[in-house]
Amino acid sequence: MDSCEESVDGEQQRRRPAVTATAMATTISLFPSLSFFFFTFDRFTEMVSTLTCELPNVFGNLTNLEFFIANSNFFSGPLPLSLALCSKLSVLDLRNNSLTGSIDLNFTGLPSLGMLVLASNRFSGPLPNSLADCHQSKILSLDKNNFTGQLPENFAKLQSLLFLSSSNNSFVDLSRALSVLQQCKNLTTLIFAMNFIGEEIPKNVSGFESLMVLGIGYCGLKGHIPVWLSSCKKLHVLDLSWNHLDGRIPPWIGSMENLFYLDLSNNSLTGEIPTNLTELKSLISTNCCSSNLTSAAGIPLFVKRSQSSNGLQYKQASSFPPSISLSNNMINGTIPPEVGRWKQLHVLDLSRNNISWRDHAQFHFGDAELGIFRLVIQ
Ligand SMILES: *[C@@H]1O[C@H](CO)[C@@H](O)[C@H](O)[C@H]1NC(C)=O
Ligand SMILES: *[C@@H]1O[C@H](CO)[C@@H](O)[C@H](O)[C@H]1NC(C)=O
Ligand SMILES: *[C@@H]1O[C@H](CO)[C@@H](O)[C@H](O)[C@H]1NC(C)=O
Ligand SMILES: *[C@@H]1O[C@H](CO)[C@@H](O)[C@H](O)[C@H]1NC(C)=O
Ligand SMILES: *[C@@H]1O[C@H](CO)[C@@H](O)[C@H](O)[C@H]1NC(C)=O
Ligand SMILES: *[C@@H]1O[C@H](CO)[C@@H](O)[C@H](O)[C@H]1NC(C)=O
Ligand SMILES: *[C@@H]1O[C@H](CO)[C@@H](O)[C@H](O)[C@H]1NC(C)=O
Ligand SMILES: *[C@@H]1O[C@H](CO)[C@@H](O)[C@H](O)[C@H]1NC(C)=O
Ligand SMILES: *[C@@H]1O[C@H](CO)[C@@H](O)[C@H](O)[C@H]1NC(C)=O
Ligand SMILES: *[C@@H]1O[C@H](CO)[C@@H](O)[C@H](O)[C@H]1NC(C)=O
Ligand SMILES: *[C@@H]1O[C@H](CO)[C@@H](O)[C@H](O)[C@H]1NC(C)=O
Ligand SMILES: *[C@@H]1O[C@H](CO)[C@@H](O)[C@H](O)[C@H]1NC(C)=O
Numbered sequence: 201m202d203s204c205e206e207s208v209d210g211e212q213q214r215r216r217p218a219v220t221a222t223a224m225a226t227t228i229s230l231f232p233s234l235s236f237f238f239f240t241f242d243r244f245t246e247m248v249s250t251l252t253c254e255l256p257n258v259f260g261n262l263t264n265l266e267f268f269i270a271n272s273n274f275f276s277g278p279l280p281l282s283l284a285l286c287s288k289l290s291v292l293d294l295r296n297n298s299l300t301g302s303i304d305l306n307f308t309g310l311p312s313l314g315m316l317v318l319a320s321n322r323f324s325g326p327l328p329n330s331l332a333d334c335h336q337s338k339i340l341s342l343d344k345n346n347f348t349g350q351l352p353e354n355f356a357k358l359q360s361l362l363f364l365s366s367s368n369n370s371f372v373d374l375s376r377a378l379s380v381l382q383q384c385k386n387l388t389t390l391i392f393a394m395n396f397i398g399e400e401i402p403k404n405v406s407g408f409e410s411l412m413v414l415g416i417g418y419c420g421l422k423g424h425i426p427v428w429l430s431s432c433k434k435l436h437v438l439d440l441s442w443n444h445l446d447g448r449i450p451p452w453i454g455s456m457e458n459l460f461y462l463d464l465s466n467n468s469l470t471g472e473i474p475t476n477l478t479e480l481k482s483l484i485s486t487n488c489c490s491s492n493l494t495s496a497a498g499i500p501l502f503v504k505r506s507q508s509s510n511g512l513q514y515k516q517a518s519s520f521p522p523s524i525s526l527s528n529n530m531i532n533g534t535i536p537p538e539v540g541r542w543k544q545l546h547v548l549d550l551s552r553n554n555i556s557w558r559d560h561a562q563f564h565f566g567d568a569e570l571g572i573f574r575l576v577i578q
Contacts, residue, residue, distance in 0.1 A: 221255065222256075224255070228256075228261070228262060232261045232463065233262075234265055235263060235372075236266060237267065237270075239270040254282050255279070257282045258280070259285060260268060263288065264287055266288050267289075267507070268292050268294075269431040270293070271297070272296040276297070276300060278299065278300065279301075284305050286310070287312070288381050289307055289310045289313055290315070290336075291314065291315045292315070292316050292317070294318055295319040295321070295346060297320075298321060298322055298325070299318070299322065300321070302324055303323060303325065305328065308330045312336055313334040314336045314337060314339065316337065316340050316342075317341040319344055320343065320356070321344075323347060323429050325349070326347065326348060327342075327349075327351065327352055333357075335360065337358050337361055338360050338362045340361065341363070341367070341460065342366040343366060343391070346369060347366070350372065350377070351373075352380075353376075355381065358384050360386060362387065363387075363389045364391070365389065366395065367415070367418075368394040368395075369395050371396060371450065374419075375404075377392070378420040378513060379404075379405065386409060386554070388403040388410050388411060388412045388434075390414050391413070392415065393416060394418045396421065398419075398422070399419070399422070401416075401425075408428075408432045408500055412434050412436045413435075413436060413438040414432070414438050418441070418443075420443055422443075422446075423445060423446075424450075429453075430452045430455070432456075433456070433458075435458060435459055437459075437460070438456075438459060439461070439463040440467070443467050444548065445468065447471075449477065450474070451474040451476035452476070453477055454475075454480055455474030455479065461520045461522060461523050462480075462524050463523070465526060465529070467528075468530060470529070471531065471533070472531065473526070473550075474578075480542070482496070483541075485542060485543075485544070522546045523549075524545060524549070527551040528551070528552040531550075531553040532554040534556050537552070
């Protein structure tokens with residue numbers, strides 16, 4: 201268990217609490233029938249991140265383990281292979297550590313795994329095919345690692361999957377990823393921001409009938425806003441910002457009944473704002489919007505980065521402010537007077553386009569009645 205790098209000075213070493221890998225191994229050997237293992241450092245000691253420990257490979261006897269939660273520690277090294285023997289494991293949450301290497305765990309032995317949270321580590325390499333054997337999987341959170349390659353074809357078997365968030369990795373082949381995931385009929389949230397850099401946005405997609413949140417911004421994607429999105433009738437949140445999409449804003453977006461957060465900023469869109477966009481039901485009347493969006497066990501969604509800070513992070517999609525952001529495109533024409541209908545809108549950003557608003561007086565922006573809290577036009 202000498203896997204801790206003791207690269208801290210003497211004072212800090214003396215203050216090192218008796219947790220870490222040794223404690224974990226001891227606990228496990230004392231209580232082999234543990235079913236819930238929540239492991240956390242004493243946050244009040246001033247531990248420095250240069251002190252890191254590998255997760256001990258001692259899980260082989262924990263055949264009753266259902267929950268293993270050890271997020272926000274300083275664990276490094278690979279995923280211990282013995283976890284594959286915890287056949288009752290249903291939640292594995294190791295987010296926000298410094299784990300590295302490719303995922304070599306054989307997931308076939310984990311048929312009950314419903315939630316896998318590996319976000320904010322330093323994993324690399326492709327996702328293992330065996331992950332698709334976790335038929336009960338509902339939540340996969342893989343953001344902020346360096347996973348590479350294509351999404352495995354057999355992920356189509358993940359029929360229970362509700363939530364897949366995988367921003368800021370190095371995945372390739374969006375076309376294949378979507379043709380695989382369109383078969384996951386229950387998928388409600390899909391976040392793929394910061395992957396598939398410079399690819400073409402695929403045109404021949406279908407399915408996604410359950411999708412409520414789609415984020416594929418920050419990918420430099422090329423092409424037009426694809427028409428298949430119009431059949432995602434449940435879409436509430438759509439983020440296609442920071443791509444290279446061109447062509448016009450399609451009028452059918454206005455008929456997406458649940459859409460209340462639309463971010464098309466920083467693309468190369470042209471033409472005028474279609475009047476149909478002002479028909480967005482969720483922005484016109486109350487009691488629709490976000491009420492049906494549920495969070496995935498508190499896993500934050502990274503939707504977009506604001507100009508100033510590192511990230512706007514919303515705990516759950518239902519707390520997104522109702523928004524239309526079209527900034528930084530090449531949109532021209534005038535603002536349709538009908539935007540006055542958007543009584544539920546909180547943010548309207550039309551800046552950095554070529555939109556003239558000579559008739560703005562008639563929209564009564566800023567009326568108490570109109571719910572806009574942030575309006576950026578130029
Ligand atoms: C598992 O249990 C057996 C029998 O009690 C013991 O000999 C072995 O060391 C344990 N393995 C681990 C990894 O703790
Ligand atoms: C990540 O872990 C560190 C160390 O425990 C903690 O200080 C930090 O708040 C955690 N970050 C998040 C986003 O949980
Ligand atoms: C993974 O484990 C299963 C049994 O759980 C076994 O049948 C399969 O051969 C293993 N796969 C690999 C690649 O070791
Ligand atoms: C991610 O992995 C790829 C391929 O191994 C490598 O080229 C790239 O530098 C890595 N990116 C980061 C941020 O580590
Ligand atoms: C998909 O969702 C429906 C409705 O929530 C549910 O009845 C069904 O069991 C889910 N399918 C799977 C495979 O989890
Ligand atoms: C993306 O991941 C890299 C490391 O893989 C990290 O340095 C960078 O801050 C991340 N970006 C965001 C916006 O999270
Ligand atoms: C869409 O077309 C690409 C190539 O043109 C193909 O690889 C992909 O499988 C197609 N997807 C679907 C869902 O048909
Ligand atoms: C727009 O996106 C590009 C990448 O596609 C990025 O380099 C640039 O900084 C972004 N501009 C603004 C104003 O956000
Ligand atoms: C745009 O709105 C008009 C008038 O409401 C309607 O007739 C037309 O079908 C709409 N077009 C689309 C593509 O939704
Ligand atoms: C939202 O939930 C209500 C009741 O829970 C349901 O009647 C309605 O159809 C749902 N809307 C969508 C778009 O799923
Ligand atoms: C708006 O831009 C389109 C091309 O993108 C052009 O055809 C049209 O004339 C422009 N309209 C105005 C009012 O400038
Ligand atoms: C902006 O639109 C005006 C007409 O409304 C036109 O004269 C001007 O050239 C346009 N500017 C750009 C950068 O397209």
